[in-house]
Amino acid sequence: MLFEIDDFSNQKARIKVIGVGGAGGNAINRMIEQNLSGVEFIAVNTDAQDLEYNKASIKIQIGKEITKGLGAGAVADIGKQAMEMDRQLVANAIKDSDMVFITAGMGGGTGTGASPIIAQIAKEIGLLTIAIITKPFLFEGSRRMQRAESGIKELRNYVDTLIVIPNQRLLSIVDRNTSFKEAFKVADSVLHQATRGISDLINRHGIINLDFADVRTIMKDAGDAVMGTGVAKGEERASLAAQMAISSPLLDDVSIKGASGILINITGGENLNIFEVNEACQIITEEAGKDAEIIFGAVIDESLKDEIMVTVIATGFNGNMKKVQQVNEDMNAEAFISSLQKEISSDITPDVKRTEKPTNLTFSFEQEKPIAESDYIPSFLKKKIYK
Numbered sequence: 001m002l003f004e005i006d007d008f009s010n011q012k013a014r015i016k017v018i019g020v021g022g023a024g025g026n027a028i029n030r031m032i033e034q035n036l037s038g039v040e041f042i043a044v045n046t047d048a049q050d051l052e053y054n055k056a057s058i059k060i061q062i063g064k065e066i067t068k069g070l071g072a073g074a075v076a077d078i079g080k081q082a083m084e085m086d087r088q089l090v091a092n093a094i095k096d097s098d099m100v101f102i103t104a105g106m107g108g109g110t111g112t113g114a115s116p117i118i119a120q121i122a123k124e125i126g127l128l129t130i131a132i133i134t135k136p137f138l139f140e141g142s143r144r145m146q147r148a149e150s151g152i153k154e155l156r157n158y159v160d161t162l163i164v165i166p167n168q169r170l171l172s173i174v175d176r177n178t179s180f181k182e183a184f185k186v187a188d189s190v191l192h193q194a195t196r197g198i199s200d201l202i203n204r205h206g207i208i209n210l211d212f213a214d215v216r217t218i219m220k221d222a223g224d225a226v227m228g229t230g231v232a233k234g235e236e237r238a239s240l241a242a243q244m245a246i247s248s249p250l251l252d253d254v255s256i257k258g259a260s261g262i263l264i265n266i267t268g269g270e271n272l273n274i275f276e277v278n279e280a281c282q283i284i285t286e287e288a289g290k291d292a293e294i295i296f297g298a299v300i301d302e303s304l305k306d307e308i309m310v311t312v313i314a315t316g317f318n319g320n321m322k323k324v325q326q327v328n329e330d331m332n333a334e335a336f337i338s339s340l341q342k343e344i345s346s347d348i349t350p351d352v353k354r355t356e357k358p359t360n361l362t363f364s365f366e367q368e369k370p371i372a373e374s375d376y377i378p379s380f381l382k383k384k385i386y387k
Helices: 019-035 048-052 077-083 087-094 108-127 144-156 167-172 180-203 212-220 237-245 275-288 326-345 380-384
Strands: 013-020 039-045 058-061 098-106 128-133 161-166 224-235 259-268 293-300 307-315
Touching: 013 019, 013 087, 013 108, 013 180, 019 039, 019 048, 019 098, 019 108, 019 180, 039 048, 039 087, 039 108, 048 058, 058 087, 077 087, 077 108, 077 144, 077 275, 077 293, 087 108, 098 108, 108 128, 108 144, 128 144, 128 167, 128 180, 128 212, 144 161, 161 167, 161 180, 167 180, 180 212, 180 224, 180 259, 180 307, 212 259, 212 293, 212 307, 224 237, 237 275, 237 307, 259 275, 275 293, 275 307
Parallel strands: 013 039, 013 098, 039 058, 098 128, 128 161, 161 224, 259 293
Antiparallel strands: 224 307, 259 307
């Protein structure tokens, strides 16, 4: 009897990342520069010149007849019309996928108008569809913000999962001397980290494996989501990494409380032990609540050595997201800034460093009022550290 050997490499989840408009195109350029692997990139734009310089392997110019390749002029209706004219081009580019990410800056013309149509196309094909988008700075004006909110509302009708990153939060984590260009690179880096945090859960093999089916369980028809990654070392590395992961400063400043689904990936070196996996998962599940569906995986990565990385995706809030306590933001701001600065200044994967003890944290930004040493630690975490 003859046995046929399957080509397992062809059975991996097929993931495509679509950058829509100028901001979306910049974001996928950043991902390509940072060597995000296991995905295929598609750039969609009405601006022919911007598209020419994009690094994506697939480039789709939409609405040539109505925009003449000159962009949508910050008019969302033109972006929408352009995408409607060339629906089939996008459908053909993604029809062989299992999952698509849509990344865009909301408030302009192409990203705001075309993104919901692309999401609609993906859903009609039956793909797991995740949007990771930004909201404009307040200084960009109320009309742009209104367009963004309108676009987000329409996008929410079609995506399985939506992660919103408000650019205004950049002002609370970057130095006052940060240039305008570097500030937008920070936004691109956050979009990159969010996309990598999800795609790596599928593409990287684990000792407790997370695969596409696990991700689909948590993210299918899940609505609003929050995603975070934390890296720590030292005696309390598991608790610190978990705490950072559930307190991402830029991901709309919300808590994971009330989420219906939680996906956890814990990655460490050869010395990662079961007690640390338990401690990290317990912190996350206690914060989320007893009713959340929990799926977790554990991966050994020798390059981490004494570090632990925790990635958390919380979904299914049904409009009931709760604000993160200020103390959680303070605990994680310095490490989060360090992560983004390292990614911006180098071509290696970002790496967040933490001090060994949570009570020794120092900050490079001003506090409105002094914080007592004990205030650095949330109440649910104090019980684990000091008992």
